[in-house]
Amino acid sequence: MATATDKIQRLVDKEYEYGFVTPIEQEVFPCGLNEEIVRMISAKKNEPQWLTEWRLKAYRYWAQLERAGAEPRWANVTYPPIDYQSIRYYAAPKQRKRPRSLDEVDPQLRATYEKLGIPLREQEMLAGVAVDAVFDSVSVATTFKEKLAQLGIIFCSFSEAVREYPELVRKWLGSVVPYTDNFFAALNSAVFSDGSFVYVPKGVRCPMELSTYFRINAAQTGQFERTLIIADEGSYVSYLEGCTAPMRDENQLHAAVVELIALDNATIKYSTIQNWYPGDKEGKGGIYNFVTKRGKCLGKNSKISWTQVETGSAITWKYPSCILVGDNSVGEFYSVAITNNYQQADTGTKMIHIGKNTRSTIISKGISAGHGQNTYRGLVKITKSADHARNYSQCDSLLLGDQCGAHTFPYIDVQNPTAQMEHEATTSKIGEDQLFYCQQRGISAEDAVSMIVNGFCKEVIRELPMEFAVEAQKLLGISLEGAVG
């Protein structure tokens, strides 16, 4: 007799769909990390002296941490020690010259993106999404650039930004996440190979969603992308990021850094769908997703909103945060994290209130299935200067089956008596009673689970831009078909 737990298990056991490898000639560096490798990466990209120096400083800082065994161990995840000398820090599709248009991009590569459901051309024409696709370490093609350029918006690969807009990069790089911030941020600062750069000038509302698609293809490769987004006074930008990787038996490291800066009256909305390879059913392989994402609401009335749907990776270590410096600035964090099989996630946010009347909202939805372990870890800090700051936090956990776990670690640090704090947390389970009730009304068990999971995540999914919401629901095994209310 199939129990509800079995049924749920079958549903969550769907195979990883994006686990193919693209046979493209790669240019790779030897494994291992030392000053020479850092210099090679920098030289490969024709970087200016100051950036090479910055990387080296970061490398030295990281190497010192590594020697001291200072890799962070406080997260509620377990994994064997990472051998940083067995990782390759640079891999790029071989190409003689940079593509000038989409037509010049390697057709194999284009096919990969189409398999992933992001046909660049189609997106260009239909969806109005500008895509900057990063394949392993190098940005492949940037669409829509001209249209955006007319508005003065810069949307390009990080390497290009270093070449074309060095003063902007130099001014803001590391201003939110300094290389001394943490172990993985230091590593990224030393070896980052590419990523995305966005600058939205004063008063401009970016008319389309800007999108980046990351994919790890080469074996034994780490991916270390760096994203920097600056929204100047009174501007608005919405940025989307999606990720996948092939299935491989060994674990692969992904240590990205994302920095956001919002000046007076500016808004940045940053959405992520993370679907890196999670490992197989026994927990073999999968991506280690150790990412530092942080935004600074530097200007008054500025706003930074993070939305993430985390379904992939063997281990997720990620805390998209907001530093609310400007008076009346707003920080938001909406998250759905799913762990299945032997996946582990330790994710959450930090909201640091510095300015007056700053507000933050945290909505976190954790779903655990199989042997998955899901941890919410969050810090809300109200500093002395943050008069009348407000925070609302809600952390909900949904359990499917009886082998998984949900954990919540909310840290609250209030140094100003005018602060208003609210925290709510719930844990629930999809029960056999609920499934039977749905089935008795004619709804299959599969659809019932989808419907319940969908309902559970609703508050987060609705924060996503439309086209992303659809993908997110697909990822949750959910169809939007016939959605009412």
Place this chain on the structure above:
Amino acid sequence: MLEIKNLHVKVEDKEILKGVSLKINAGEVHGIMGPNGSGKSTLAQVLAGRETYEVTSGEVLYRGKNLLTMTPEERAREGIFLAFQYPVEIPGVSNLYFLKTALNAIRRHRGLPELDAMDFLALVREKMELVQMDESLLHRPVNDGFSGGEKKRNEIFQMAVLEPTLAILDETDSGLDIDALKIVARGVNSLRSDERAILLITHYQRLLDYVVPDRVHVLYDGRIVKSGGKELALELENRGYGWLEEEAKVEVSR
């Protein structure tokens, strides 16, 4: 419409139904009464396809088909509706969305086009009136935070929308005040038709004042010990179940 033949059911090695036979024709309303623990709810759950109950022997035919091999959702799509004694809460899923998903699953099964949002809403408004349900309940999560009476009314409302061929009401009357009971009865009566059968499982005769049954059966210790017309319900109300114990013993020893 429904024919139960010598049905034996056990749960966790305990036999609950010990040979139930019952026949219900289209157009009929049958009442099943009996004391606590007699197996009334087990019968309802088995008919709906609950997997925790094990059918050890016997047969159930529904419109000539073997009901026991169908999954719960197939039974529902074939027109069986169970109004739950304890309706289940589903947080995060709106009542309206739930009902639309259910209705369209049933319609697909029957080769009918799915209803779009407008047609569905029109249907829902009409049925809502029938059970005098507040519209705000439509937009709330399924049964979440509903009062006991609201939950029961919601069951009848769902039944009215899904228009089943065989409706089984498992103690829908329990915990209702007299006004709510009348509303529920009105909902049930509106469904009465020549094509439908209704099985009312109840503890008390009260509901049968408002939904007058064609037949009444008494379930006692896993067996139907007595069947009769609507007057049997009154007799039970007056005399209780005690006198049946003697008759049951006679029945078994025979």
